[in-house]
Amino acid sequence: MSEQFEPVIVGFLCNWCSYRAADLAGTARIHYAPNMRPIRVMCSGRVDPQFVLKALRDGADGVLIAGCHPGECHYVSGNIKALRRFILLKAMLRQLGVEEDRVQLLWASASEGIFLAERVDKMTEQIRALGPLNWNESVLGGNGHHVAVPVPEEV
C-alpha cells in the first residue's frame, strides 16, 4: 500500500436499497475507494448506535450508514428511525470530540450505484484529511480500559 494514510470505514448498508446500490456499482464496474467495508443489515433502522461506537472503538476511522430514501423504506419508516438515532448519536460523538465527517448517514436507492461510489470516495478523502481516529488515544486519552466492555456472550 502507498505511503498515504488509508482510512478504514465500516459501512452499514440496508439490504434493499444501499446494499444493492453497492452491488450495482460493482456490476457496472464503477471504481471507487476500497476503504469502505460493508456490513449488510436488513434495514438502516437495525443500526444500533452501539454498532457505530463498536466500530470506532475497534479501529474504524469512520462509519457510513446508508439506507433507502425517506418515503421509500422497504419497511415503511425504518430509515426515519435511523435518522433520529443518528442525530442523537452525532450529538454524543460531538461531545466526545469525534469530527463530523467521520460518521455519515446517506440515502442511496438500488439504482444509485454511481452516487454511492462517489459518496464513498468523498468520505474516504474527508477522513484521509482528518487522519486516523485512534479512539483509545484521542477519545479516551490513552486510558483504553474504559472501553473494555466485552461483547456479550450468547444468551
Next chain:
Amino acid sequence: MSEEKIGVYICHCGTNIAKVVDVEDVAEWAGNQPNVEVSREYKFMCSSLGQDLIEEDIKEKGLTRIVVSSCSPHMHEKTFRTACERGGLNPFLVEMANIREHNSWTTDDKVAATQKAKALTNAAIERVVHHQPLEQLPVEINPNTLVVGGGIAGITAALELANGGRHVYLVEREPSIGGHMAQLDKTFPTLDCSACILTPKMVDVGQHPNITLLTWSEVEKVDGFIGNFTVNIRKKARYVNEEHCTGCGICIEKCPFNVVDDIFEAGMGDRKVIYRPFPQAVPKYPVIDKENCVYFQKGKCKACEKFCPTEPNSIEFDQEDEILTVDVGNIILATGFQLFDSTNIPQYGYGRLQNVFTGIEFERMVNASGPTDGKIVLRDKKTAPKSVAIIHCVGSRDENYHKYCSKICCMYSLKFAHLVHERIPDAEVYNCYIDMRTPGKGYEEFYNRLLEEGTHFIRGKVAEVTNAARKPEEEGKLIVQVEDTLIGRQRRVPVDMVILSPAMEAQPDSKEISQLFKMGCDFDGFFTERHPKLDPVATMTDGILIAGACQGPKDVPDSVAQGAAAAARVAGLINLGTVMMEPVRASIHQEECSGCRICNNMCPYNAIVFHADRKVSEVITALCQGCGTCVAACPSGIISGAHFTNDQLFSQIEGILWDVRPEKELVSA
C-alpha cells in the same frame, strides 16, 4: 473459543475475483483463523463441483459452519444454502462474503482488494460462529395478480394468467389498453396489420371474466411482500358512468371542440374533448379531458350530456377520483417505454424544419385509420414526397444521448422504407445507418428484400439536416449531410421528407415507479432484472416481475415472450400455494422484558402487542417483517432479531476490522 468447525471457500469466479484479489493468499490466511477447519479456493464455487466441495467437506470433516467468499448474497446465497442442506447442515449456518460486487469489480488495486477480501471473509468467519439453525416460514400466496401496463406485454401476461383461471387486475394509465402497438400500422418483418393482430387480444382482455380492467388508473401505493401485497389504485374520474354507457359514441360526435391529440396521434391529428383514443379502444367508454372541456372551464356546454341516449344519462360531471384497494400475491410491471424526444438533436431540424417527421408521426401517417387515412404526405397534408431520407440511431448509439443500441430502430426504419416504396412506387428512399442490425427470425431476409426493392443505403451517421441550398437542385429541399463511409466521402442528399428513427427510452417516471414498487432501475431508467441472462423477468424484490420494454428496448415478439414468461412464473407460485419466507423475524425474551413499550411504536406493521396483564411486549411472528428496528431500539437489548442478532453483528464488526483492531488484550481486559 467456540467448538465450531468452519469451512471457508474462496471463489475465483473465473477471473472476476482472482484477477484482482490474491485468492490463494486469502484462502491460506483464512485457514489460520480460529475455528477454521478447512479453507479452500476454487475456480467457480457456484458450479456443481464447487458445491460438491462444500457438501463433501461437511460430511467428511464434520463442518458445522460454512463461509463462502464470492459474489453478492443476492446472487448465490440460495445456492450455497441448498448445498449446505444437501450436506446435512441447516441452511442458515452459511454466511457469504461479497468479494466480487463490493470488492474486485470496484478496484484495480490488488493489495487493497486482497486486504478487503480478508476483512470481509474474516467478518463472515467471526459472524458465522454465532449463527443459529433456523426454519423458513411458509407464507400463503394470494392467487390474484396485479399487472401494471396495458401494452402488448401486459396484455399477454394478463391473458395468460386469466386463461389459466387466475384473477388479474390490469391497470393502465391511458383511457384504453393497447399501448404503442395500437399506434402502429404494420409490424416488421411480416408486415402483419398491427391492429388486426392486437385488437382481438384487447377484446379478450375487456371481456374476460377473470380480468378486472382498470384503465385511466394509476397505482398510488404498494404495501406488503410476496404473496400478500396491498395496492391502492387511483381510478381517475372519467366523467362517464361505465355501467350505463353503451359506448355508442354519440357524445364524441356531438362534442363541439377539437384538440390536438399529442398522445395517440403523436400530434398529427385531432380528437374531441370527450374521446376514445382510437375507434377499437378497450374499454369502449370515452373520457372527458377536463383541462380542455368548455363545461369544466367555463361552466357552459354539456353537449355530451344533452345527446347521451342512455337512461339514466351516462355523463357524470360530478364524478370524482376513486381509490381502490386490492390484495394481490404478485405484481407484473409492464410499463413500457417512451420515444426519445427528437428536438434534443437540433441539427436534425425536428420542430424547426417542417418536413422532418419522427418515426411515430410517420407510423400514424401510414396507418389507414390515422390522420391522413394512410397517405404519405408532407406537412401541407397533400403533397406526396418524391424522395425520403430515413435517419437511423436518433438518440441511440450516441455518447451525447443514449449509449445503448435501441434494437428495434433498424427494423422499423426498413419497414418505413418498404411502406414508402409500396405507397409511392417512384419515390427514392435513402436509409442512413451506422450499422445495419437485423438479428431476429426473418429480419435479415427483410433487409435483403429492401435491398431488392431499390432502397439506397448510406452507411454513415447523419451530421445535419438543413434547408440551406448550395446548388439549384437543392432549392426547396431538405438536404441530408452525411459521410458515406463505404465510399469515403461526404454527401449531400436533397429530399422532400426526412423521417427520424428515435430510440426507445425508459418512461420519464420510471425511477418513481421503481421506488413505488421497491425494485431497482438502471442508469438509463430501465428496470433491473434479477439476472441479466438467466432471470430477465424477475426483480430483486420477490413477487415483483417485469416484462416488455420497461426492462430494455424490445420488439413485439420479445415483449410477448416476456409477458408470458412473467405470467408463467406467477402461475407456478400460485400453484404452489405457499412461498417460503426468510425466517428473519424479531422475538422478545419474555422473562426479561421490562414492559417499557418503547418498541411498540417502533414497529411499522403493528406487529408488537403489549400484554397488560403480564406487563410485557410480544412480537406477533406472522406480522413481523424482520426489519430489526425494534431490536435496535430495545433499551434492555432483549429483543432478538433472528439471523441479525447483536452477537452476530458485533462479531462481524470485530471481524471486519481484524487488521486495525487494537490489541486483543486491551479489548478484553
